Amino acid sequence: MKAEQISEHVWSLSTWLVIPLRVWVVVEPDGVTLVDAGIPFLTKGILSFIDQLGAGPLKQIVLTHGHSDHVGAVKRIVEARKTPVFAHEIEIPYLEGKEPYPRRKKAEMTVTPGVVQPLRKTAEGELETTAGLTPYHTPGHSPGHVVYYHEADGVLLAGDLFTSKAGKLNRPMPMFTADMAEALKSSLILRELQPAHLEVCHGKPVKRPAEHLDEYLQTTARAHAIPESVWQ
Ligand SMILES: [Zn+2]
Ligand SMILES: [Zn+2]
Incomplete structure (x- = not known):
């Protein structure tokens, strides 16, 4: 596992298992937040990195x-550290195995029911900023997919909203993507946020990703026969 500081508050921890895989550690004065939890095999590496960081x-x-x-590492991390876990409320029935993800035949429980709580909302009904990260609902790859924007650092942690190729945006893996047209529409978040740096789970970071957005939209729309009206 490789640890790399990508901005003042954000570290990326990466490994390779058939495909590249990364998770992120976000530092605040009173402790750290883990964004995504990779695969079970990463548990020890994640926890010892956090301990050594001394933050x-x-x-x-x-x-x-x-x-x-x-x-993947949620179960063992929660057992070891009793940490609360959050995801978008829409995602919870799928990860608890109560409903199959769209385009999947079978429901699959990826986290024990009751462990994951819904991300908190403000009085206005918006997802609440936590650890300097503002969550944005970006459905498509999965129904309750969110990205987390660290505004102070200009870093967008985009999970599987994209992958990347040669320093540019690339589509999420089609086989595991529920609705590519919807994911394309969600990618417009880049135009709104204009992040300096984009992180994806499966691929290398992309600098100033909004500059590549038009090209990305056109290439992906063409590959999946998605009409422009979906994203314009
Ligand atoms: Zn993934
Ligand atoms: Zn995924």
């Missing part, structure tokens, strides 16, 4: 979505 205890895990390669 305080692990306060919470926040998930981009519930696929098994993003929640």
Whole structure:
């Protein structure tokens, strides 16, 4: 597992298991937040990295979505540290195995029911900023997928909203993506946020990703026969 500091408050921890895989550690004055939890094999590496960092205890895990390669270490981390875990409320029935993900035949429980709580909302009904991270609902890859924007650092932790190729945006893996047209529509979040740096779970970071957005939309729309009206 490789640890790399990508901005003042954000570290990326990465490994390779058939495909690249990464999770993120976000530092605050009173402790750290883990964004996504990779695969079970990463548990020890994640926890010892957090301990060595000396930036305080692990306060919470926040998930981009519930696929098994993003929640794999949740069980053991929660057992070891009693940390609360959050995901978008829409994602919870899928990761608890109560409903099959769209385009999947069978429901699959990736986290024990009751462990994951819904991300908190403000009085206005918006997802609440936590650890300097503002969650944005970006459905498509999965119904309750969210990205987390660290505004102070200009870093967007985008989970599986994209992958990347040669320093540019690339589509999420089609086989595991519930609705590519919806994911394309969700990618417009880049235009709104204009992040300086984009992190994806399966691929290398992309600098100033909004500059590549038009090209990405066109290429992906063409590959999946998605009409422009979906994203314009
Ligand atoms: Zn996924
Ligand atoms: Zn994934």
